[in-house]
Amino acid sequence: MFTLSAFCQLMASPQIMTGLFRDILQRHFASPDFIGESDLRKLIWRSGEQTNILIETAYRWRPELTQLRPGIIIKRNSYRNVRLGVGDALQTPFVDQAGNRHFATSWLGSHTLFCITNSGAQTELLCSEVQRELTGFAEIIRGTLDLLRFQVLEIGPVSILEEAQENFAAPVTVTYAYVDKWSVRPQVPRLNNISLSLLIE
Amino acid sequence: MPNIPGRFQPAPFQPPRSTPPPAQPSFVDEPQEDVFGFAEVTNFAQAAARPRSRGLSAGPAGGTLNSEGCGPGGNPLLPRISLVGWQMPPEKVAKAMGLGDL
Numbered sequence: 446m447f448t449l450s451a452f453c454q455l456m457a458s459p460q461i462m463t464g465l466f467r468d469i470l471q472r473h474f475a476s477p478d479f480i481g482e483s484d485l486r487k488l489i490w491r492s493g494e495q496t497n498i499l500i501e502t503a504y505r506w507r508p509e510l511t512q513l514r515p516g517i518i519i520k521r522n523s524y525r526n527v528r529l530g531v532g533d534a535l536q537t538p539f540v541d542q543a544g545n546r547h548f549a550t551s552w553l554g555s556h557t558l559f560c561i562t563n564s565g566a567q568t569e570l571l572c573s574e575v576q577r578e579l580t581g582f583a584e585i586i587r588g589t590l591d592l593l594r595f596q597v598l599e600i601g602p603v604s605i606l607e608e609a610q611e612n613f614a615a616p617v618t619v620t621y622a623y624v625d626k627w628s629v630r631p632q633v634p635r636l637n638n639i640s641l642s643l644l645i646e
Numbered sequence: 647m648p649n650i651p652g653r654f655q656p657a658p659f660q661p662p663r664s665t666p667p668p669a670q671p672s673f674v675d676e677p678q679e680d681v682f683g684f685a686e687v688t689n690f691a692q693a694a695a696r697p698r699s700r701g702l703s704a705g706p707a708g709g710t711l712n713s714e715g716c717g718p719g720g721n722p723l724l725p726r727i728s729l730v731g732w733q734m735p736p737e738k739v740a741k742a743m744g745l746g747d748l
Contacts, residue, residue, distance in 0.1 A: 503729060506729075518729060520729060520732065522732075522733060522734040522736075522739075523733065523734070523735075523736050524736070525736030525737075525739065525740060527740070527745060551745070553736060553739050553740050553743065553745060554739075555734050555736075555739050557732060557734060559727075559729060559732075565718070565724075593745070594743050594745065596743070598739065598742050598743075599742075601727070602724075602725060603724065604724055604725045604726055604727035605718050605719055605721065605724050605725070605726050605727070606726075606727060606728075606729070607726050607727065607728040607729075607730075607731075608728065608729055608730065610718070610719030611718065611719060612718075613718055613724075614727050614729075616727065616732065618734055620739045620742065620743055622743060622745050
């Protein structure tokens with residue numbers, strides 16, 4: 446069963462982060478009022494095939510869709526674990542009065558947003574628009590998801606897309622870090638003391 | 647005019663010296679791949695219809711001719727990027743964020 450606290454523990458998981466980028470960008474391009482670059486205001490995202498810009502995850506992408514319209518393809522990169530302590534144990538407190546053991550470890554992750562159009566100049570504009578949107582709301586996103594860091598790391602060069610060579614693409618990479626915490630509750634109450642007199646007798 | 651024997655006699659006929667054959671256009675006796683720069687081209691008519699400049703139309707190393715003159719695919723000034731092969735190394739992410747020593 447999905448409880449609210451269980452959902453909060455998954456806030457920075459790969460699936461949630463992928464959905465976050467997809468949702469933010471779809472909402473941003475849903476209205477020309479939100480788009481800062483005037484040359485991109487005709488790229489209105491709509492649900493369905495009639496959209497002017499494709500915003501989708503890599504595993505739902507089809508090359509023929511991007512050949513027809515500009516697109517932003519979201520792809521998750523590798524996550525890396527960085528240990529905070531020996532055995533992922535929190536130093537203070539390691540075991541509380543109820544006998545619960547507390548652990549924590551940190552994760553570094555990144556997503557790359559491929560901005561794809563059939564024009565080099567439009568690719569530059571699109572990747573700049575994506576970068577400005579995510580940089581502008583970086584601190585809001587970081588605080589809402591309780592992340593350690595959230596930043597747009599780099600905008601790659603405009604390149605030719607190997608999979609569809611009539612298109613230009615530029616990668617925008619966003620990185621983030623978060624701490625994953627959990628507790629292990631013992632199945633039986635913690636042993637308070639041992640009666641030595643009972644053993645001697 | 648008096649005909650003086652020994653003078654004004656036409657020289658005995660000599661066969662013409664062997665002369666080298668006239669120079670042929672360079673694209674005839676050279677291998678076609680040397681002329682046009684495309685090892686893949688074997689049809690002369692197809693090759694003659696193509697521009698004879700080297701370099702820019704050759705595409706990337708090991709590339710094919712299908713990208714020439716159609717879209718940015720033949721542009722040698724731009725790098726290639728592949729969604730399939732793309733990967734951001736986690737070490738680079740950690741170093742850039744200053745969290746590698748955690």
